[in-house]
Amino acid sequence: MPSRAENIAHIETYYAALAAGDFEALADLHSDDVAFNMLGSTPVSGRWEGKGECFGPLVADLVVGKLVPGEFAFATKWRIMCADDERVVGLMLGGGPGLNGEQYDQTYCQVFTLGERDGALKITELHEFYDTALVELVLNDNPSEKGMTVPQREFRF
Numbered sequence: 001m002p003s004r005a006e007n008i009a010h011i012e013t014y015y016a017a018l019a020a021g022d023f024e025a026l027a028d029l030h031s032d033d034v035a036f037n038m039l040g041s042t043p044v045s046g047r048w049e050g051k052g053e054c055f056g057p058l059v060a061d062l063v064v065g066k067l068v069p070g071e072f073a074f075a076t077k078w079r080i081m082c083a084d085d086e087r088v089v090g091l092m093l094g095g096g097p098g099l100n101g102e103q104y105d106q107t108y109c110q111v112f113t114l115g116e117r118d119g120a121l122k123i124t125e126l127h128e129f130y131d132t133a134l135v136e137l138v139l140n141d142n143p144s145e146k147g148m149t150v151p152q153r154e155f156r157f
Contacts, residue, residue: 002121004083007114010121011080011088014112018094019075023064027055031115031122040132043140066139067104072096079157088112091157098138106130107155 002010010029017025036048036058044062048054064072074094081089089111095104113125136142 004085007088008083015075015078031117031124035125037127039129042135068097100141102138104138
């Protein structure tokens with residue numbers, strides 16, 4: 001079983017690969033049978049199973065494919081909030097302009113489950129929480145009737 005320190009180091013590597021835009025290195029950190037559990041009732045929501053599905057239709061098409069190439073950046077800021085020998089919880093900021101002209105500056109809460117697969121430490125499951133109204137506005141070009149509300153108080157981590 002991996003240690004807390006190993007799990008934290010693995011997720012720090014995850015965020016660094018995401019910050020660099022290195023999706024190949026990012027995918028290598030996940031098990032082949034990884035499952036992504038995405039919050040909400042949007043086209044990206046639900047349980048996505050297997051590395052091919054998670055990094056193909058979900059990440060490449062429904063997220064990255066909806067943002068302006070070369071102008072978005074994930075993991076512009078992140079922080080590990082807690083960890084144990086099975087899970088790591090992190091907060092992350094990232095985003096950029098959407099192809100529809102709207103700005104996608106998203107805050108994510110991510111709960112990673114880690115385990116060994118073929119002798120290597122891998123992310124085996126991800127639960128991801130985020131602003132679904134922003135997903136609808138930018139990634140699905142589906143603005144709410146009322147429009148987005150700008151928060152009056154800063155969210156900090």
